[in-house]
Amino acid sequence: MTSSSVQQRPLADRSPDELAAFLEAERAAHERLVAAGLRLDLTRGKPSSEQLDLSNGLLAGLAGPDDVRDRDGVDVRNYGGLEGIAELRELFADLLGVTPAQVAAGGNSSLVMMREVLVDLWLHGGVDSERPWGREERVRFLCPVPGYDRHFTLLDWFDIEMVPVPMTADGPDAAEVARLAGSDPTIKGMWVVPTYANPDGSVVSHEIAEALASMETAAPDFTILWDNAYALHHLTDDEHASADVLGLCAAAGHPNRAIMFASTSKITFAGAGVAFLAGSADTVAWYTRHLGKGAIGPDKLNQLRHVRFFGSADGVRAHMRRHREIIAPKFDAVRRVLDAELGGLGIASWTEPAGGYFISLDVMAGTAARVIALAKEAGVALTPAGSSFPHGDDPDDRNIRLAPTFPSLDDVEAATRVVATCTRLAAAEQLVGG
């Protein structure tokens, strides 16, 4: 997943004089960037306006006055239907590789569904729990790193202790996960972003998924929160299928271990899409039972709009190819600039994701925060150092998450040039200073 073409000589091979000259040149380059007064932003993992426009058909009065009933005859404008309308569950069951009975369709946010699940676990425990998690002495969670900052924020909100585990090119380090989960009953679960992970773009292989599904865990209710946020968000012709984690869990005798989440936030409208939860039939029943204690039903009208807009699962797949047409060139631009400007220097590596929303850039250890500060001086906002780690703590201070979807192609390219200059400058500072 890492690349560096060889245009330049590694900094490590250069003499002190050469390094000093390099440092001087980079300082001058940085000063020119600062003087240019840029104002760019690579922090936002959200769709661009052009992408949102792809779904403007949703605004056109779909599910209009003469079309307010779902196929069961229910008026979608009114209360009810905790699990969402059948035709949308069916459509996304197809896309997620599960049966409709294994899917609930909710409101506009899968993150909110994750919060709901954690609240349910905390107050009442899950299908296989011996007691509510809130009554355990201690609850810990495995967090593959780098990972999604909002996952960590959510756990921290519960005072759930986070235990980092390494990511590999094929997903979380399953041996390390099995070692920890197998021996420690306070470890109650883990996060997985299986497809085009945030931020490193990796895809969980069938083998890793099978290992996670079948491993013995000390906690009987070990729960994999399987956040399949980018399941359909391909950037290349090599469209990776997500591992069938629910099937693998069932086959391994742990049918309730994994709970899957997905949404149309990065398919239709980030703020006005539909979110999904999938799991065993028991898990879906457990979820809707608790949901019913404090909710009457999701926005079924918006769900019906989505059904009318897409028509079918293939309609969604075709729609995702139009997203790709818009954003793949932005990812290409980042790679092209990083290749040209950092390739061969031996001070950075970066991912070349086949999907998703992020590129993960590893700069020289100990310089990520400095790179981000330098970029800020030059008018480029980058995600704070350590964001992809629990409590914002990147032990090596090397990871930077780049989000190229929102800015224009020109801005992505300009911002990446700044990132490259700052990466070179920070490395040179450290090599010369150290």
Add this chain to the structure above:
Amino acid sequence: MTSSSVQQRPLADRSPDELAAFLEAERAAHERLVAAGLRLDLTRGKPSSEQLDLSNGLLAGLAGPDDVRDRDGVDVRNYGGLEGIAELRELFADLLGVTPAQVAAGGNSSLVMMREVLVDLWLHGGVDSERPWGREERVRFLCPVPGYDRHFTLLDWFDIEMVPVPMTADGPDAAEVARLAGSDPTIKGMWVVPTYANPDGSVVSHEIAEALASMETAAPDFTILWDNAYALHHLTDDEHASADVLGLCAAAGHPNRAIMFASTSKITFAGAGVAFLAGSADTVAWYTRHLGKGAIGPDKLNQLRHVRFFGSADGVRAHMRRHREIIAPKFDAVRRVLDAELGGLGIASWTEPAGGYFISLDVMAGTAARVIALAKEAGVALTPAGSSFPHGDDPDDRNIRLAPTFPSLDDVEAATRVVATCTRLAAAEQLVGG
């Protein structure tokens, strides 16, 4: 709030022979109803299709492709804006009698916002809490009865102990509330449905609101969950204004005591409206801070649709008069039938609400469950006995909640006739049998 015109002689004044004849006649009447094979339903406190049609303008492509930005220039299709869009907060601040800074606009359910607030209190405590409610030895809540079943279900989900307090014609019995809350620090709060309460239709007077706002409480974080679900849902020209509970709380030195909830569920679409939370600026900040730990923002597109549809607070008020035109005749029909069929018998009393969604019928003590069973035999679904009490326990077995908005006018009238017959029969059974 109770009525009984005097058409018939009280059953209590009748001789045993007269009562026996009355019982026989009612039995025969009930048998005829059973034979008629009706299928009616007075359980559903939800708008009728005709009411929903009033808001079909929301379906017409409002907030269309050329109108996707709020007045701050934010693309409502994208992520963000935890507190909701400014223009909708402003519009409902006007309607709720608070300032825009005191309002957050959310998703499609105020019940979900109540759940969120209770989760926040449970995990972290409120603005004035000494510790999270979940770390208290015991948490109790005052529940004015009769009240809203979903409020009680929600508390029960947290294992919060419910302490019933009586309702009066002007809201909860404030003296009893003050006595309990003033002496017992485990009593952490109370429910209030201030305007056209579910189910008794009462309106909290300024005096009661002031008493609740100013009373001394043993718990420093005593919280009034002020569910103003029917604030604008008038049935007569006497449009009751809701008491200014937030102003009264602030004036009394307890600015964070009350948290208000409202929604457009019974204004626009029950399943696809917008919900609101209002409180002190500190409370709104507290709520959005916790919300931000597991949510990115509400459906702002639907919020903008609502702004476009209403235009102004007066647009909402005018819209509510159209609802009244549809549902007031249904409430009138219930009253007319009950007056004619139960008036003077001395076995039942019922409310004559000036707004809201319910009529509360008190039948002879000990017969509510029997009335409901008899009605079921005759094909009329009524809300289960005790629904308006914590744990479904009506100690007098006398309260029945009637919801006349959803069925057609003819069905409301027919169903109420069945209710009246069953009320007479159950009373006669008890008087003759006892």
